[in-house]
Amino acid sequence: MKTFYFVMLCVISFFVLVFPNGFFGLADDTNRALGSTCKNEENTTVNGVILQTLLNSLASNVVDHHGFYQTIAGENNSRIYGSILCRGDISANNCSDCVRNSTIEASNVFPKCRDVQVLFRWCFLRYSNESFFGDMQELTFTYDFDDIDDPSVVSQGLPFMSGVAATASEKSLMFHTEVLNFNQSEKRYGMAQCTRDISRKDCKRCLDSQLINIRTIRNNTRWEIYGSNCFMWYDDYQFYASVSFLPSAAWRPSSCRSLAAIAVSAALLIVF
Structure with missing residues (x-):
């Protein structure tokens, strides 16, 4: 069964590479910044090193955790809680790009803020000096x-x-x-x-x-x-992709890139 899913994942990777403009219905959907909020702004900035460590960890791990990841950086009063969510239908590359843009937005626009939310159409970033994990908010x-x-x-x-x-x-x-x-x-x-x-x-x-x-x-x-x-x-139009390209954290074969490359090479031979 895992072999079947592996082959299907590689086939999907092939179509993503050969048809980058949205073979699965995402062609008309574009990412954009929708807004951001800042709470608890103080006279002193948050620890820049700890914040950057947090943002780097979120960006590095979100794809491996199927588009959602939470982590903590720092200790005691310097602790920062962070969370990142990518929309469930977007590709791993689009997820990574959106996360990168949101972290840049957060660190550049709100360097003094201890509770930040940055919203893009494809991803949502939040970090705070107080834990919000598991607390449902109706904002x-x-x-x-x-x-x-x-x-x-x-x-x-x-x-x-x-x-x-x-x-x-x-x-x-x-x-x-x-x-x-x-x-x-x-x-x-x-x-x-x-x-x-x-x-x-x-x-x-x-x-x-x-x-x-x-x-x-x-x-x-x-x-x-x-x-x-x-x-x-x-x-009134299909703005989302028909499948999700984000890999599962439970099973992510490392050799799919090779098979995808073979598939692309085969396609080029057929075309030319």
Whole structure:
């Protein structure tokens, strides 16, 4: 069975290399900075060496831990707690790039801040001098668009996203995508994700709280909600990839690169 998954992973790697522009449906999706927050700013800066150690550790380990990683750097009063989450459908390279951009943003924009949250569309970074691991917070940032949806579609949108939220909270990675087939020409795409340090119950509670907030803009065709522990996306096109390219921490074969290279070479021979 592991051999099968190994071969499939290498096949996926082949398509990522040969079709870098989004063979699996991510072509129209782009990363962008959405905002950042700073709390508990003081007259003195955090220990720059400890902070850089933390950020480097987050960036180095997030892909190996399937897009979510938490760690601690420093001791006693100099201790810093850090967490990084990548969106569940993006590639390992996109995850790494997003993490790098978010860590640069944090260290450059908030050098004095002891509690920072940096939000990009593909990843979410947080660090603090106080532990927040496992504590569900209902902080919400909402992004909606000006286009108004068909009322007959709107009536199904929220129940559909409620189902997406319920399924995401039960998944091992607390991540789920789903398609609402309204008719032959109309589809809506939903995605939900939670940080994996909270319980399944808190994940569902966090997503349900976001759905309550979204009722004020429920007539929109597209909207996105971001929080400290959970996130939701709703759109009229498939903005997410059909598969996740982030490797599993439980099994990550080292020889796939060689097979992927062979596959690319074979493809070039066929093309030329």
